[in-house]
Amino acid sequence: MKAKSIIKNLFPDFVLRIYLNYRRKKELKEYSGSNVECPICKSKFKVFADFGKEKRKNARCINCGSLERTRLLWKYFADNTELLNSNSKIKLLHFAPEKPFFNEFTKLKNIEYTPCDLFPNKYNHYKSNTKITKADITDIPFDDNTFDVVLCNHVLEHISDDRLAMAELFRVMQNGGWGIFQVPIDYKREITYEDPSIISEAEREKAFGQFDHVRLYGLDYKNRLEESGFKVIADNFIEHYSDEELYKFGFVKPELIYFCEK
Ligand SMILES: [Zn+2]
Numbered sequence: 001m002k003a004k005s006i007i008k009n010l011f012p013d014f015v016l017r018i019y020l021n022y023r024r025k026k027e028l029k030e031y032s033g034s035n036v037e038c039p040i041c042k043s044k045f046k047v048f049a050d051f052g053k054e055k056r057k058n059a060r061c062i063n064c065g066s067l068e069r070t071r072l073l074w075k076y077f078a079d080n081t082e083l084l085n086s087n088s089k090i091k092l093l094h095f096a097p098e099k100p101f102f103n104e105f106t107k108l109k110n111i112e113y114t115p116c117d118l119f120p121n122k123y124n125h126y127k128s129n130t131k132i133t134k135a136d137i138t139d140i141p142f143d144d145n146t147f148d149v150v151l152c153n154h155v156l157e158h159i160s161d162d163r164l165a166m167a168e169l170f171r172v173m174q175n176g177g178w179g180i181f182q183v184p185i186d187y188k189r190e191i192t193y194e195d196p197s198i199i200s201e202a203e204r205e206k207a208f209g210q211f212d213h214v215r216l217y218g219l220d221y222k223n224r225l226e227e228s229g230f231k232v233i234a235d236n237f238i239e240h241y242s243d244e245e246l247y248k249f250g251f252v253k254p255e256l257i258y259f260c261e262k
Contacts, residue, residue, distance in 0.1 A: 013125040020125075027062040036248055040066050040074045040100045048250045058250045066100040068252045069182065073153070074101070075249065076237050076257055081178070083149060086110045093172060095137060095152035099126060106130045114147070137165040142172045150179035157183045157213045160196070166228035173262045180259060181225070184209065187254050189218030222258060230260035 033046025041064035051059035051067060059067055066074070077083045083090060084104075089112050092105060097115035105113045106128055116135035117123065123132045135141055137152070138161055150173050156162045166181075173179060186193075194215035198204055201211035208216045225232045235257045238246075246253065 016125045017127070024062065031062045036250055038064060038066055039071050039078070039249055040064055040104060056252075058247065061100070061250075064100040064103060066098075068250055069153070069255060070098050070100055071249055072238060072251050072255060073180065073182070073257065074104075076180075076235075080235075080237070080259075081149075083111070084108065090148045091146065091174075093140075093142070093147040093150045095135070095150075096155050097123065097126075097132065098153065101151070102126060102128070102130075114142075138168060140168045140172050144171050145174050146172050148174050148177045150177070151181075153180065153182040154184065156181060157208070157210075157215060157217065160214055162215070163224065163228065166225060166230075170229045170262060175262055178259060178261045179230075180257065182255075182258065183217050183221060184213075185217050185219070185221055185256070187219065187256075189216065191220050192216065192218045192224070225258060225260055230262060232261075233259040235259050 027049065031045040031047065031049065034044040035046055036048055036058065037044045038048075038061040041061060043061065043063040045062055048058045049060040049062055050057055056068075061067075061071070083092070088110070090110055091112045092114065094101065094105065094113065094115045096117050097105075102115055102123075105111050105115075113130060114133060115123075115130060116133040118134065118136055120132040120134050126132075133141070137155060137159060150169055152169060156165055159165045169179060169181065192215055193207070195207065196214075198207050204213055205211045208214065222232050222234050236254075237257050238251055238253055238255050241249070241251060245251075
């Protein structure tokens with residue numbers, strides 16, 4: 001029984017890994033060039049690949065798989081924080097670890113890295129010895145004041161009690177620590193739209209933009225974070241870049257970065 005379930009779990013990851021490797025090799029040739037540059041893996045290409053249901057142009061890095069917002073955050077880490085080059089060890093908790101970040105964080109000597117997710121098996125295709133801890137964001141299995149930095153991107157829009165999740169993120173963060181918890185924001189909306197009676201996948205897709213989202217955040221997202229105790233800067237960091245640079249790094253406006261301090 002056990003062996004059977006092991007094989008069942010391994011097989012799709014094995015196939016997925018072969019497929020991704022095959023696609024990568026094929027695309028590395030197809031996209032060779034130097035018009036765009038991934039700030040994370042430093043690779044250069046003719047253009048980034050299309051990505052998403054609506055086929056966003058210039059989106060996916062062929063080498064590391066980074067997307068627009070992942071690359072923007074990486075630049076932010078590099079320019080505005082010491083995360084990537086601190087002199088002392090940084091204890092980092094990372095929910096729903098994006099692969100391009102995971103690959104770099106596991107290599108960086110200054111980071112004591114704890115990637116986690118409610119479903120760690122989703123990450124079996126990540127090739128690494130670093131364990132992904134099982135963690136429910138509304139009941140995080142770590143002590144108070146444990147982490148210097150907490151990252152949790154595009155998670156809270158899936159969580160029914162996001163205020164409880166924010167309280168938990170605050171609790172496990174060190175005093176003086178910081179975190180970034182990006183969510184999809186409708187920048188034209190002042191007030192977050194949520195309605196717990198909307199439950200079916202089709203209705204959620206229509207109301208909140210994706211079948212498994214439980215709300216659509218507006219500009220009051222910042223207030224919600226502040227109510228959980230964080231000091232929040234809504235940083236329009238992307239404004240630093242010219243149109244040429246936006247294209248070169250494959251960034252998309254608008255995107256405010258919510259820098260949260262405890
Ligand atoms: Zn890359």
